[in-house]
Structures are given as C-alpha cells and as structure tokens.
Amino acid sequence: MNPSQSAKPRLPLACSVRDCGLPLERRERTFGCSHGHSYDVARSGYLNLLQPQDRRTRAAGDAKAAVEARARLLHAGIGRAIVDALVERAAALDLQPDPPVVDLGSGAGDALAAIARRRPIAGIGIDLSTAAVEHASRRFPDLTWVVANADRRLPLMDRSVELVLSFHGRRNPAECARVLAPGGFLLVAVPAPDDLIELRAIVQGHGIERERANRLLAEHASHFTLVERSTTRERRLLERAALLDLLRGTYRGERASSAARVTALTRVEVTLASDFFLFAPRG
Numbered sequence: 001m002n003p004s005q006s007a008k009p010r011l012p013l014a015c016s017v018r019d020c021g022l023p024l025e026r027r028e029r030t031f032g033c034s035h036g037h038s039y040d041v042a043r044s045g046y047l048n049l050l051q052p053q054d055r056r057t058r059a060a061g062d063a064k065a066a067v068e069a070r071a072r073l074l075h076a077g078i079g080r081a082i083v084d085a086l087v088e089r090a091a092a093l094d095l096q097p098d099p100p101v102v103d104l105g106s107g108a109g110d111a112l113a114a115i116a117r118r119r120p121i122a123g124i125g126i127d128l129s130t131a132a133v134e135h136a137s138r139r140f141p142d143l144t145w146v147v148a149n150a151d152r153r154l155p156l157m158d159r160s161v162e163l164v165l166s167f168h169g170r171r172n173p174a175e176c177a178r179v180l181a182p183g184g185f186l187l188v189a190v191p192a193p194d195d196l197i198e199l200r201a202i203v204q205g206h207g208i209e210r211e212r213a214n215r216l217l218a219e220h221a222s223h224f225t226l227v228e229r230s231t232t233r234e235r236r237l238l239e240r241a242a243l244l245d246l247l248r249g250t251y252r253g254e255r256a257s258s259a260a261r262v263t264a265l266t267r268v269e270v271t272l273a274s275d276f277f278l279f280a281p282r283g
C-alpha cells in the first residue's frame with residue numbers, strides 16, 4: 001500500500017475484532033474502525049487482521065520455504081499455464097468499473113497482480129501466511145495485502161466485492177456469498193484428479209486420482225449456482241530441483257521421506273492440472 005492509495009477506489013475492508021465488523025478506514029500508518037480498533041500497517045506495507053482466535057497452534061499458514069518454492073516454480077514457468085487461465089477468466093468477466101477483487105490464499109501475489117495488469121481493480125490479497133503476504137506486498141505495493149484466515153470470517157463488508165478468487169486454497173462458501181455484491185462472481189480453482197499424479201505415485205507408491213469436484217459443488221450448492229466449468233492442464237519434464245520444489249510447495253507432512261525418494265530421481269514428466277468453477281451467488 002503506497003501513499004497514492006487514497007486516490008484509488010475505497011477498499012471494502014472490515015474490522016476483524018470479534019462482533020465488530022465496522023468499515024476500516026486508512027489513516028497514516030494504520031487502519032482503524034470507528035469503535036477505536038486499530039491495525040498497524042507493516043513496514044513492508046501489509047495489514048495484519050488475524051485475530052488470536054483465528055490463529056492456528058503452529059506457525060500460521062505456509063512456511064516461508066513453501067512460499068519460496070512456489071515462487072521459484074512459477075518463475076520457471078511451471079504451473080504458469082494454470083495461473084494464466086485463471087487470470088484470463090477473471091479479466092474477461094463482466095464486472096463494475098474498478099471492481100473490488102479479493103484473492104483468498106493469495107500466496108506470493110502473482111495471480112492478483114496479473115489481473116491488475118489486465119484491468120483496473122481494487123485488489124485485496126488475503127493469506128494466512130505472513131511470509132507469503134510480506135513477499136506479495138514487497139513485490140506488488142500497489143495492491144492491498146492482508147494476513148487473515150480465509151477459512152473463518154472474512155475481514156470484508158457485506159455485498160462489497162465483485163470477484164472472489166480461490167486458487168487451490170481453502171474458503172468458506174457462506175462467507176464468500178456474504179461479501180459478494182449482486183452480479184459478482186466466485187472463481188475457484190482446485191487441483192484436477194490427475195494433478196501431480198506422477199509425483200504422488202513416486203512419493204506414495206501409487207498415483208490415485210483424487211476427485212474433488214463433487215464435494216466442491218455440494219459445499220457451494222446452497223449459496224451459489226455454477227455458471228461455467230473448465231480444466232487447464234500442462235505436462236512438464238521436470239528435473240530434480242523442480243520436483244523437490246513441487247514437494248515443498250504442495251505436500252504437507254511426510255516431506256522428509258518424500259524428499260529422499262525424489263532426490264533419487266533425475267527427471268520425471270509431471271502433469272499439472274486444475275479444474276475451474278465459476279459460481280454466481282444465489283439471489
């Protein structure tokens with residue numbers, strides 16, 4: 001967030017203190033609500049709206065190593081076709097001028113920044129990982145980056161957002177519906193059944209297709225109607241360093257033993273695939 005922010009469209013941020021939810025106004029180096037709750041803007045420009053009840057017991061969000069691994073992969077073009085597909089869909093949507101666009105699980109910020117290059121938006125990236133949010137705010141200071149738990153209550157005003165993005169992250173469908181303006185959209189990407197199937201075969205000894213679509217559709221059915229569904233897939237011949245980054249960037253737990261199996265490899269052809277779902281809130 002830079003000083004020119006004041007000239008930009010108003011951000012629909014809401015106070016995250018429990019039972020408050022009043023609009024947050026930008027002051028010099030803080031954001032505050034009219035009840036006197038105040039949040040410092042970090043030196044690198046992001047805003048931490050995580051409340052004690054929303055923290056996890058362990059280090060909240062992705063470890064720095066996972067964030068950096070994903071950034072290296074994207075920099076090398078690995079997974080780029082999938083991010084491009086998300087950006088393409090978002091940029092083509094019929095939205096109000098300067099729409100508030102919120103990316104849940106915004107990571108290092110590449111997708112939101114790419115959309116902002118395609119059309120003027122009031123972009124807000126939300127991630128539980130302070131490391132990710134700090135990384136994004138240093139790279140893309142013209143957008144707004146917030147540490148918050150997207151699984152819980154979103155720090156956003158009711159019916160204020162034109163587009164909510166969720167790229168391989170977690171989301172609360174009722175909260176997504178609450179913050180979306182009439183005519184807005186929720187765009188969700190989840191790993192397709194064959195995403196990283198070769199890598200999973202190596203790590204787990206068997207590569208089972210993981211079906212996520214039916215559960216996703218069921219979870220959103222009471223708040224949303226499905227507008228469009230599609231899949232983007234890329235296949236890459238990857239060297240050991242990239243395979244290890246895929247492990248660091250995607251799998252949780254068992255990483256040490258997984259890494260040992262991958263370290264024994266030289267190169268493997270890997271499928272990266274995502275299913276996209278465009279939802280509209282039910283009236």
Ligand SMILES: [Zn+2]
Nearest residue numbers: 015020033037
């Ligand atoms: Zn407040």
